[in-house]
Amino acid sequence: MKTLVYIDHFKGEVQPASWEALGLGKSLGSVSAVVFGVNVDAIAKAAFEHGADEVFVANDPSLEDYRAEPYASTLSALASSSTPDLILFPTTARTRELAAMSAVDLSTGVLTDITGLEKNGDSLIATRPIYEGKVMEKSICSGKPVMATIRPRAFPKPEPDSSKSGTATKVEVKSDALTTVEGYAQSESAVNLGDAGVIVSGGRGVSNNPSLVPPAGMDEKEAEIWRAHQGFTLIGELANVLNGAVGASRAAVDGGYIPYSHQVGQTGKVVTPDLYIACGISGAIQHLVGMRNAKVIVAINKDADAPIFTQARYGVVGDLFKIVPALTTEFKKKLGK
Amino acid sequence: MKIIACIKQVPDSEAKVRADNGQVTWGEAPLVINPFDEYAVEGALQQKEANDGSTVTALCIGPESAKDALKHALAMGADEAILVSDPALNELDTVGAARVLASAIQKIGGVYMVVFGRQTLDNGAGITPAQTARVLGWGMLGLAGQIKVQDGSVHVERVIEEGRQNVSAKLPVVVSVVQSIGEPRYPSFMGIRKASKANIPTWTLSDLGIDAPATIIKRAELANPPERKTAVEIITGDTPEAIAETLVEKILAEKVL
Ligand SMILES: Cc1cc2nc3c(=O)[nH]c(=O)nc-3n(C[C@H](O)[C@H](O)[C@H](O)COP(=O)(O)OP(=O)(O)OC[C@H]3O[C@@H](n4cnc5c(N)ncnc54)[C@H](O)[C@@H]3O)c2cc1C
Numbered sequence: 001m002k003t004l005v006y007i008d009h010f011k012g013e014v015q016p017a018s019w020e021a022l023g024l025g026k027s028l029g030s031v032s033a034v035v036f037g038v039n040v041d042a043i044a045k046a047a048f049e050h051g052a053d054e055v056f057v058a059n060d061p062s063l064e065d066y067r068a069e070p071y072a073s074t075l076s077a078l079a080s081s082s083t084p085d086l087i088l089f090p091t092t093a094r095t096r097e098l099a100a101m102s103a104v105d106l107s108t109g110v111l112t113d114i115t116g117l118e119k120n121g122d123s124l125i126a127t128r129p130i131y132e133g134k135v136m137e138k139s140i141c142s143g144k145p146v147m148a149t150i151r152p153r154a155f156p157k158p159e160p161d162s163s164k165s166g167t168a169t170k171v172e173v174k175s176d177a178l179t180t181v182e183g184y185a186q187s188e189s190a191v192n193l194g195d196a197g198v199i200v201s202g203g204r205g206v207s208n209n210p211s212l213v214p215p216a217g218m219d220e221k222e223a224e225i226w227r228a229h230q231g232f233t234l235i236g237e238l239a240n241v242l243n244g245a246v247g248a249s250r251a252a253v254d255g256g257y258i259p260y261s262h263q264v265g266q267t268g269k270v271v272t273p274d275l276y277i278a279c280g281i282s283g284a285i286q287h288l289v290g291m292r293n294a295k296v297i298v299a300i301n302k303d304a305d306a307p308i309f310t311q312a313r314y315g316v317v318g319d320l321f322k323i324v325p326a327l328t329t330e331f332k333k334k335l336g337k
Numbered sequence: 338m339k340i341i342a343c344i345k346q347v348p349d350s351e352a353k354v355r356a357d358n359g360q361v362t363w364g365e366a367p368l369v370i371n372p373f374d375e376y377a378v379e380g381a382l383q384q385k386e387a388n389d390g391s392t393v394t395a396l397c398i399g400p401e402s403a404k405d406a407l408k409h410a411l412a413m414g415a416d417e418a419i420l421v422s423d424p425a426l427n428e429l430d431t432v433g434a435a436r437v438l439a440s441a442i443q444k445i446g447g448v449y450m451v452v453f454g455r456q457t458l459d460n461g462a463g464i465t466p467a468q469t470a471r472v473l474g475w476g477m478l479g480l481a482g483q484i485k486v487q488d489g490s491v492h493v494e495r496v497i498e499e500g501r502q503n504v505s506a507k508l509p510v511v512v513s514v515v516q517s518i519g520e521p522r523y524p525s526f527m528g529i530r531k532a533s534k535a536n537i538p539t540w541t542l543s544d545l546g547i548d549a550p551a552t553i554i555k556r557a558e559l560a561n562p563p564e565r566k567t568a569v570e571i572i573t574g575d576t577p578e579a580i581a582e583t584l585v586e587k588i589l590a591e592k593v594l
Contacts, residue, residue, distance in 0.1 A: 010497075010498070010499045011499075013499075067504075068467060068470075068477045068479070069476075069477070072471070092497075092498060093479065093480055093497045093498060094497070096462075096463050096464055096467070097464075097467040097477060097479050099464070100431075100464035100465075100467035100468045100471070101467050101468065101470070101471040101477070103432060103464075103468070104432060104435065104468050104471040104472055105471070107553075108432075108553060109430055109431070109432055109553035109554040110431070110432075110462075110464060111554065112461075112462040112463065112464060113461070113462075125557055125558075129461070129562070130361075130459060130460055130461055131348070131354040131361065131458070131459055131461075132350065132458060132461065133562065134353075134354040134355070134561075134562070135354055135355065135356045135361055135559055135560070135561060135562070136356075136559070136560045136561070136562055137556055137558075137559055138556070138557045138558040138559070138560070139554050139555060139556050139557055140554070140555050140557050141553060141554050142553055142554075142555065143553040143554075178475070178476035178477075178506050178507070179476050179477065179478065179504050179505065179506040180504065180505050180506070181502060181503070181504050182492070182503040182504065182505055183502070183503040184499075184500060184501070184502045184503070185500055185501045185502075185503075186499065186500040191498075192498055192499075194498070197593075198593075198594070242594065260482070260496060260515070260516065260517050261496065261498065261500070266350060266372070266458070267372070267373065267455075267515075267516050274593035274594075275588065275591075275593045275594065285350060285351055286350055289350075292565065295591075295593055296588065296591045296593050297567075298584070298588065299569075304571075309569045309571075310569070311565070311567070312567070312569045313567050313569065313570065313591075314569065314570050314571075314572055314584060314587055314588070315569045315570070315571045315572065316571070316572050316580055316584065317571060317573075318577070318580065322577040323577050323580060323581065325577075326576075326577035326578050326580065326581035327581045327584065327585065329578075329581070330578070330581040330582055330584075330585040331585055334585055334586075334589060335594070
């Protein structure tokens with residue numbers, strides 16, 4: 001089996017699941033990697049170190065910012081000439097689009113966000129969650145190449161071997177862009193929840209510390225947000241000690257406590273960390289579908305009847321403003337930080 | 338400006354969805370407009386309001402019952418609705434859906450903007466918007482949190498993992514929206530009345546002048562995810578510090594850090 005893996009990166013920062021895709025490709029046979037952008041030599045080198053037998057590079061100013069059309073056209077042309085059996089992508093906002101468009105060009109199909117892939121004779125069977133993970137579907141793509149985006153952290157990451165190297169092959173670039181990137185604003189706290197091994201999340205409860213006295217002159221809404229920021233500061237400190245990311249419920253996002261990019265759940269991100277700590281989150285079904293596949297779930301909530309406790313491995317019935325700082329202190333001590 | 342909002346009908350997110358004998362079942366749970374598509378309708382209505390002389394058409398592929406989802410869009414304020422329904426579309430995959438939608442959009446004619454939700458609740462792939470754009474040969478502005486039309490171009494603020502990106506394209510375009518677009522408006526009383534009386538045309542494949550697209554992705558098997566057998570262990574103690582000490586020990590013993 002011949003696999004081509006698309007290495008997704010944002011301004012040179014590689015999505016770690018790209019390497020997981022390389023590892024998966026390698027386990028099925030020979031694997032090539034493809035990298036788009038400018039000054040991507042370091043990424044090409046890393047692709048060799050992570051096991052690529054061959055690396056294709058499209059190094060061109062027209063590909064500096066990700067744009068769906070030229071990326072898709074360039075990828076489709078490469079796939080037509082190098083004839084892989086399978087093209088793998090890490091699942092990101094970009095690759096869903098890119099794979100979707102290339103699949104149209106190549107008259108094939110794309111399986112998104114897969115969590116398993118098995119060889120069955122000549123065909124590949126992919127497993128993917130549907131209905132928000134309530135059901136697992138196994139599907140077969142009869143087109144060629146088979147295209148799939150893999151869910152981050154669903155497949156093992158290969159250990160890089162710095163002794164491996166190679167010479168990248170240049171790829172012809174198509175620059176048929178229909179869209180223009182005009183600017184970019186990093187969110188106040190860029191997060192990549194999909195790749196996080198530990199997530200500490202806050203819900204509406206983070207704004208609920210009556211003993212905090214907001215500065216004078218704030219109206220009720222401003223005071224609520226101010227309180228919530230104090231609450232998320234505590235959550236951020238715990239996440240920091242654990243090298244984790246900060247997540248949030250939709251109520252916290254809608255309340256203006258924290259940007260949407262932090263939202264976990266049905267209309268936010270689906271995450272699969274090893275450890276998920278939910279603080280002041282009730283555990284509505286739309287939140288649960290986003291995090292219930294975490295290995296270990298810890299819930300901190302004042303309300304002993306909160307549904308979050310039905311999913312949690314460990315629970316604390318109590319005030320997050322007291323428990324979270326105590327946890328931070330204790331972890332610091334135990335982890336020697 | 339003619340604007341299309343593409344919608345789908347799905348089981349309610351509270352539904353107890355299960356795999357049963359190779360079928361997906363959801364008991365008596367109601368079918369509703371895909372929640373992400375309510376944002377699409379909202380985004381389309383905002384553009385209608387911002388651009389004089391615009392109309393919004395809700396478009397859906399599905400069985401006859403999907404007219405209820407279209408009626409929801411009408412009740413929110415869409416001007417008209419069209420259902421594409423054909424028994425030959427029972428095994429439609431996403432590329433197929435994109436081809437059928439693109440044909441319907443071309444048949445409607447004079448369309449400047451097609452708005453999708455981010456993804457469906459059932460299949461969840463989130464790729465139909467981009468595939469429809471590709472089939473049409475139009476620009477794709479994905480995951481928009483804000484949309485603005487100016488001088489024949491559409492400017493959006495795209496919400497991606499790394500932050501917010503400002504991207505533009507010339508009309509006509511396909512846009513997919515995320516929830517930052519704004520809370521979907523409630524159906525108005527007048528809207529509900531109008532929707533209940535609306536005559537929703539149904540187009541078949543022959544009305545579109547196309548054959549059923551070949552199914553490239555086929556379902557081989559369905560399974561229920563393994564039951565999570567966790568009984569929660571409630572950690573207690575006299576002080577927050579005592580609770581933290583016990584909890585941290587338990588977490589460290591799980592070897593997840
Ligand atoms: C279509 C749709 C999509 C949705 N998508 C999402 C989604 O993606 N993600 C999501 O999260 N939700 C989503 N929701 C919303 C969801 O239904 C809930 O409203 C939301 O998850 C509630 O957030 P919460 O738990 O933070 O708030 P609440 O339900 O208000 O819970 C707050 C909790 O904090 C506890 N608390 C309060 N003070 C303290 C304290 N001092 N210490 C400890 N605990 C305290 C309370 O006991 C309570 O349990 C969606 C809803 C719909 C209809």
